[in-house]
Amino acid sequence: MYTSEQVLAALSHVEEPDLKKDLVTLKMIEDIKVENKKISFSVILTTPACPLKEMIKNACTNAIHHFVDKDAEVVINMTSRVTTKGTNTFPNIKNIIAVASGKGGVGKSTVAVNLALSLGKKGAKVGLIDADIYGPSLPIMFHLEGERPSIAVVEGKNKILPIEKYGIKLLSIGFFADPNQAIPWRGPMVSSAIKQLFNDAEWGELDYLIVDMPPGTGDVHITVAQGFPVAGAVIVTTPQNVALADAKKGAGMFRMEGVKVPILGVIENMSYFTPAELPNNKYYIFGQDGGKKLAEQFDVPFLGEIPLVKAVSEGGDSGEPISLNQNHPLSHAFLDIAEKVAQQVAIQNAVANKELVG
Numbered sequence: 001m002y003t004s005e006q007v008l009a010a011l012s013h014v015e016e017p018d019l020k021k022d023l024v025t026l027k028m029i030e031d032i033k034v035e036n037k038k039i040s041f042s043v044i045l046t047t048p049a050c051p052l053k054e055m056i057k058n059a060c061t062n063a064i065h066h067f068v069d070k071d072a073e074v075v076i077n078m079t080s081r082v083t084t085k086g087t088n089t090f091p092n093i094k095n096i097i098a099v100a101s102g103k104g105g106v107g108k109s110t111v112a113v114n115l116a117l118s119l120g121k122k123g124a125k126v127g128l129i130d131a132d133i134y135g136p137s138l139p140i141m142f143h144l145e146g147e148r149p150s151i152a153v154v155e156g157k158n159k160i161l162p163i164e165k166y167g168i169k170l171l172s173i174g175f176f177a178d179p180n181q182a183i184p185w186r187g188p189m190v191s192s193a194i195k196q197l198f199n200d201a202e203w204g205e206l207d208y209l210i211v212d213m214p215p216g217t218g219d220v221h222i223t224v225a226q227g228f229p230v231a232g233a234v235i236v237t238t239p240q241n242v243a244l245a246d247a248k249k250g251a252g253m254f255r256m257e258g259v260k261v262p263i264l265g266v267i268e269n270m271s272y273f274t275p276a277e278l279p280n281n282k283y284y285i286f287g288q289d290g291g292k293k294l295a296e297q298f299d300v301p302f303l304g305e306i307p308l309v310k311a312v313s314e315g316g317d318s319g320e321p322i323s324l325n326q327n328h329p330l331s332h333a334f335l336d337i338a339e340k341v342a343q344q345v346a347i348q349n350a351v352a353n354k355e356l357v358g
């Protein structure tokens with residue numbers, strides 16, 4: 001018969017690759033049960049979208065076989081408790097992630113929507129705010145044109161109820177505006193409208209709240225970055241020089257004194273085009289590797305590339321984003337990006353909570 005101490009001793013040899021400490025020190029092991037030759041326990045990851053899940057699971061099994069008994073039956077329940085910063089002033093929303101670009105039209109909304117859906121597919125509780133006051137696209141991308149969120153009284157206060165679709169909760173500035181009427185936004189108006197989407201909505205418990213920002217750097221950015229505990233920003237760009245130059249300004253804003261939002265990484269969209277009849281050809285219409293170079297310049301991770309594919313724009317226009325199509329290769333590409341984003345959030349949280357030296 002084995003003991004829990006033997007199991008813990010074995011697992012203290014398994015390191016969490018990102019956090020660079022062993023699983024026992026990080027308190028990631030729970031519910032140890034030993035029964036004859038069977039050893040079971042739970043590993044509590046920092047996110048259900050952990051890209052290292054299988055690697056950690058295999059390392060645990062190997063450690064038990066090596067340090068306890070090579071014939072033990074090992075049953076591991078891989079689960080998660082999404083981390084947040086100790087200083088988070090919004091405890092029911094664990095991580096706010098801003099999706100930003102410098103230039104307009106680079107696919108920021110497309111990335112925000114598919115990132116949110118992919119995190120949801122991984123089992124996280126996800127919300128999405130469309131804060132693009134100049135061109136809110138979420139109502140069309142979710143086929144919710146003309147919808148208005150309901151209002152409910154919660155603890156004596158009127159609260160906006162986010163609309164739920166495809167497993168995530170949504171609010172768009174577009175739900176409150178006439179799509180045929182342009183609004184001349186002034187600074188204070190912008191600020192109060194954006195704050196309402198966060199403060200006056202009944203979001204419930206969320207692991208990740210993705211915020212689709214307007215292009216450029218303006219009032220919305222300042223309101224979100226200074227008014228709310230943003231876990232990090234993702235920068236979307238195309239490889240084109242004009243987009244990169246603007247993306248640099250956008251990323252630079254998050255690093256300014258008084259803003260100081262960590263940049264989680266760069267996503268390159270419209271990286272290349274592959275015609276359906278020539279599936280092995282890649283045409284780098286907007287140039288090559290611009291996103292990677294931008295990530296290098298800012299010393300942040302490159303989170304992935306998305307090619308120019310007709311199904312992406314069709315999915316956006318029809319209200320069925322590409323991520324809903326499980327079989328499409330880009331659905332996998334977005335899942336991969338979502339894992340990398342969640343991983344970077346967990347790393348930033350560990351740095352902020354002084355569990356990791358940044």
Ligand SMILES: Nc1ncnc2c1ncn2[C@@H]1O[C@H](COP(=O)(O)OP(=O)(O)OP(=O)(O)O)[C@@H](O)[C@H]1O
Nearest residue numbers: 104105106107108109110135307308309312313316
């Ligand atoms: N990888 C892609 N392949 C094909 N079409 C794409 C791709 N990414 C985005 N698009 C299309 O490009 C257009 C602009 O995308 P999107 O609205 O996501 O950009 P944006 O940066 O959010 O724009 P805005 O500046 O208006 O906020 C949309 O029609 C979208 O469907």
